[in-house]
Amino acid sequence: MSGEHRGVGAARLWRELAQAQDAALAVEEKAAGAPGLAPGNLHRLMARTRPRRRLGRLPFALAMAAGAAALVLVASSATRQRPLSVQLGSSAPRGESLPSLVADARSDLPLQFSDGSTVTFRAGSSGQLEKLNSAGAELVLVRGTLQAHVIHAETTSWILHAGPYRVRVTGTRFGLSWRSERLELSLYEGSVVVDGAVLGAGVPVRAGQRLTVASGVVRIEPLGGAATVALATPGARDGAGRDQRATAATRPLVEPLPPTGAEAPAAATAEERTGDVTPALAPAPEVRPRSAGARGAAHGRSLAARDEQWLVLADRGAYAESLEAAKRLGWTNLCHRLDARRLLMLADVARYAGAPLPAHRAFQALVKRFPDDRLAADAVFSLGRLAFERGRPAEAARWFRRYVSDWPRGPLAEQAAGRLLESTIRLQDPDATHAAARAYLARAPHGAQAALARGVLADAADGSPIP
C-alpha cells in the first residue's frame, strides 16, 4: 500500500490509520480462525441461500462433496432452525449487538421479528432485547408498557422480564406493564406462566385473564367482567421481591379463572381501555353506545366495536390493517371527532403503515383542534419530520421552528433545533442555516448536532458554501 499518492495534507494520518486497521483485521482474523470468514458465517450464508429455489440444491451438493469438517457444518446447520432476526422501528439492529430499546418521547417502538411475532414498546417505555435465537427472544421491560404477539411454534420459547417477574411465553398475545412496582399482564390469546418474587415458581394465566401484582397483592380477574379473584399475600410487602422469606411461606394459591372463550380478545381490548395502564387506549366518549333499549344497546355495542376495530388492530401492531379499518370509518370524520390522544394514535398508525398523507392530516387536525394540548407539540414535531421525509425542507423548517418557539422546554426541543438545522441546510439558505446553527449551539453545545453546527459556522467564517 503505497502512500505517495495519498493526499499530502494528512499523509501520516492515512498511513497510520491504514496500518492500524490492518493490525485490527489481522487480530480479528486470527481470532476467527479463517481469513475473512467468521465462525458460523458459512452457516448463515447457506441458510440465506436455502430458501431460493435456484439454490435449493446447494446445501445438499456442498454436503456431498465437502470434507468431513464441512459435513459437520452442513449437518448441524440443517438441523438447526434459522435464528430469528428483528427489525426495530424502521431500522435494523446493528450487527451482533442487541441494543437498548427506548421508545422516543411519545412514539411507540414496534419490533417486528422474522417469525411474524411483534413486540411494541409503548411511548415512553424502555427495555432491552437481551437474547435472540431460533426458538425466540428474551426481552426486559424496564419501565412502561408493551404489547406482544408471539407466534406459536413447537419450539417457541420467549421470555419477558419485568422487575422481579418473568413471563414465559409459548405463543400468545398480551399486554405487559411494569410501573411503580406494579405488574399488570392482560392476556388476549394463549397462555403464559408468570413467576418470580411473590409468584414463586409460577402462576399460569390464560386467555381472557388479567394478572396484577401490586403491594404484595396478586389478582387474577377476567378481562371482560367484574368478577375478581383477589388473593392477598400477607407476607409480601411489594412486588420488588422485598421480604421474600415471608412471601415464600405464604405464597398465594392462585386458581386461574376459566377462559372467557372466543370473545376474549375483543372483550379484553375493550376492558383494557378502561384501565389506567394503557391510557392511549382510553375509550373516547363519543363511541360509547347511547341507545336505551336492549336492541339499541346491542346495536350501539356493534357500532362501538366497529368503531374501535382500528384501535384493536393498531394495538396488535397490524398498522396497515388498522389504517384500512380507520379509513372505512372515514378519515375526515375521525379527524373531526377523535380526542387528542386518539388522533395522535391515528396519525401514528398511518405513519407506521407508510401513509404520510393521512398521517399529515391527522397530525394537522390535532394541532388545529387541540392547540393547547401537550400532544400538539408532538404533532408539530411529527409534521416537521413528515415534511422532511417527503423532501419538503421549507415546510419541515417551519414546523421545527414552531416547536422550538412554542415549546422551548419541550422534550423534543433539542431534536427540533437539530432538525431545523438539517432542514435549513437542505434548503441551501445560508442565513437561516447560520441562525439555526447558532441557536442549536446556544441550546445544546454538546448535543448530537453540535459538530454539524460548528462545521456550518466554521464554513461561514471561511466564506465556503454550505456542505
Add this chain to the structure above:
Amino acid sequence: MDRVLRLVPASPPAEGARDQSDDVRLVAALKAREAGAVEALLRRYGSHLRRVLTRVLGSDDTETPDLLQEVAVIAWQSIGRLSDPLALKAWLTQIAVFTARGLIRRRHRQRWLAFFEEVPERSVPWASPEMQEAARAVYRIFDRMPVDERIPFALRMLEGLELEATAEACGMSLATVRRRLARAERRFHKMARQCDALVPWLDETEREET
C-alpha cells in the same frame, strides 16, 4: 442492483500466473455450484473484501461481518454474469463497494429517526488512544460527506488504490472520480481542521491554514 452486477473490464494481472489460474478454477467451481466453492472464495478474497469494507466503514463498524456475507451471497448468486474470470477480484471489490454504499445510504436515511440510545464506542486495543480518537474523528467526518465522495476518498487514501482502480471499484469514470476526490479532499480537510483530534495529524501546511 444492476450496477452492482455490471461486468467490469479485467484488471491487468497483478498477481502471478498461478493466481490467475486459481481464479479461473475458482470461478468455474462457483459457476458449477461445486461444494466448497464459496468457502474457497472467502478463503481467497475474504481478507481483501473485509479490508475494503473496513476502509469504507471503519474498524468499529459492527455490520462488517454481515456485509461480507452479503457480498458472498451476491457473488454466489450472480457469478454467472462474470464473463472474465481474471476480473474476479475487481468484480468482488465492486460488489463490496456497492454493498457498503447501500448501507451508508440506508443509515443516512434513518439516522435522524434514531430509536437507539447512544451506542457506546467500542474499545479496540489495536492502536494508541490518539490513533483511536483520530480514527473515530475521521469516520465521523466521513459520515457527513456525500457517499459518492466518501467511498472513493476512503479507497484512495486508506486502501491506496490507484485512480483507475478507484474509478473501477466505484463504477465511475476516471474524470468523475478525479472530480469527486478533489472535492472530497477539500471537504475533509476543511472539517478536519476544526477537529481537535485530527489537527496534530495534519501536515504543517495544513495546520497553518487553521
